[in-house]
Amino acid sequence: MFSSAQNQPSRPGQYIARLAKPLAAQNDSRIEKLSDDFVLVNDSNPHALFDAEQVDYVVPNHMYRRHRPQESENIPRAQWGLHNTGQDGGKVDADIDAPEAWRTTTGKTLVAVLDTGIDTTHPDLLKNLYRNEGEVAGDGVDNDGNGIIDDVHGYDAAMKTGNPWSDDPHGCHCAGTIAASGEVLGVAPTATVLPIKIYDDEDWTDAATIIRALSYARKAGAKIASHSYGGLIFNAAVRDAFAQPDMLHIVAAGNYRHNNDEKMNYPSSYNLPNMISVAASDRNDDIASFSNYGPKTVHLAAPGVDILSTTSYGNHGSWSGTSMAAPHVAGAAALVATVYPDDGPVGWKTRILDNVDVQPGWQDRVGTGGRLNAAEALKPK
Numbered sequence: 003m004f005s006s007a008q009n010q011p012s013r014p015g016q017y018i019a020r021l022a023k024p025l026a027a028q029n030d031s032r033i034e035k036l037s038d039d040f041v042l043v044n045d046s047n048p049h050a051l052f053d054a055e056q057v058d059y060v061v062p063n064h065m066y067r068r069h070r071p072q073e074s075e076n077i078p079r080a081q082w083g084l085h086n087t088g089q090d091g092g093k094v095d096a097d098i099d100a101p102e103a104w105r106t107t108t109g110k111t112l113v114a115v116l117d118t119g120i121d122t123t124h125p126d127l128l129k130n131l132y133r134n135e136g137e138v139a140g141d142g143v144d145n146d147g148n149g150i151i152d153d154v155h156g157y158d159a160a161m162k163t164g165n166p167w168s169d170d171p172h173g174c175h176c177a178g179t180i181a182a183s184g185e186v187l188g189v190a191p192t193a194t195v196l197p198i199k200i201y202d203d204e205d206w207t208d209a210a211t212i213i214r215a216l217s218y219a220r221k222a223g224a225k226i227a228s229h230s231y232g233g234l235i236f237n238a239a240v241r242d243a244f245a246q247p248d249m250l251h252i253v254a255a256g257n258y259r260h261n262n263d264e265k266m267n268y269p270s271s272y273n274l275p276n277m278i279s280v281a282a283s284d285r286n287d288d289i290a291s292f293s294n295y296g297p298k299t300v301h302l303a304a305p306g307v308d309i310l311s312t313t314s315y316g317n318h319g320s321w322s323g324t325s326m327a328a329p330h331v332a333g334a335a336a337l338v339a340t341v342y343p344d345d346g347p348v349g350w351k352t353r354i355l356d357n358v359d360v361q362p363g364w365q366d367r368v369g370t371g372g373r374l375n376a377a378e379a380l381k382p383k
């Protein structure tokens with residue numbers, strides 16, 4: 003069952019500092035550079051390590067929990083979210099109109115998936131898996147000099163290694179919904195997915211790992227990032243890392259039945275111009291009972307119940323959660339970014355939100371009152 007408890011500790015003795023000016027060369031092992039703007043400080047008195055004018059602010063390294071989807075009891079025969087013919091008792095056309103969108107493009111954008119990592123050998127994902135051209139696999143050398151050894155198909159931002167492989171099906175499922183090409187199809191079946199592992203063995207991530215992951219994604223050239231985790235405490239460093247305007251962030255609203263307008267759920271509730279927060283809907287165009295919602299802080303819904311996609315060890319499976327809904331929007335954003343590259347993240351967001359299929363009774367649930375429609379978002383307007 004979905005958990006309703008969300009406590010949010012921080013990593014003891016760890017802080018994140020936003021730099022007011024670039025840090026001079028230093029050899030202090032307590033300070034790790036996370037990105038151009040942020041450092042992780044492993045010291046319980048972080049301010050003592052800097053001059054006052056060196057840092058803008060210091061915040062705890064807050065932790066975030068991966069959203070937990072539910073496995074479906076019956077595996078659906080088809081991907082109703084892409085094209086709903088009423089199969090398995092659904093409503094005809096309660097879908098994102100993927101085949102119609104593919105007449106315009108099947109996508110070329112690089113999409114980062116900050117998640118559990120994936121099965122990097124899955125036959126449905128191989129074709130569209132990120133390949134770091136500057137890196138030679140398995141030679142134990144950081145050939146492209148980006149600081150990570152053998153990062154050929156992605157990154158483990160938690161362990162700081164070049165291996166994003168995982169036997170956890172969650173990230174694999176999300177990546178497949180974005181860009182699978184095989185037995186199942188993603189929303190953008192010729193886009194590229196960059197898997198970045200962000201969780202520890204207990205499904206926690208933290209602000210430093212997220213900033214590290216986003217810095218890696220940015221350098222790799224990702225234009226879209228998909229996120230499926232949350233927590234209750236505002237963290238300025240995560241908010242400011244998301245706010246960098248070169249990437250569009252697609253964030254799952256959460257599976258706690260909350261109104262996020264009243265009980266904020268971060269990063270979904272950061273309310274940034276380059277971020278979309280996603281609730282889950284079902285094959286009948288109803289908002290899923292488990293889905294968080296909020297007309298002010300959740301923008302739209304997308305298919306997130308009984309979603310068939312890729313899972314570990316080359317398998318397929320059906321899951322329900324806002325973690326399944328957000329990748330539908332990330333895939334659609336990859337299509338929109340392919341056709342309208344010059345619009346940028348804020349423009350891509352506008353095209354997606356202005357072209358939802360509005361549903362009766364949804365106005366008090368999500369800001370647009372509607373469900374994602376990829377084909378409409380691609381039309382010249």
Ligand SMILES: [Ca+2]
Pocket residue numbers: 084085086095096097098099100
């Ligand atoms: Ca349709």
Ligand SMILES: [Ca+2]
Pocket residue numbers: 137144145146147148149150151152153
């Ligand atoms: Ca490397």
Ligand SMILES: [Ca+2]
Pocket residue numbers: 137138139140141142143144145151152153
């Ligand atoms: Ca290498």
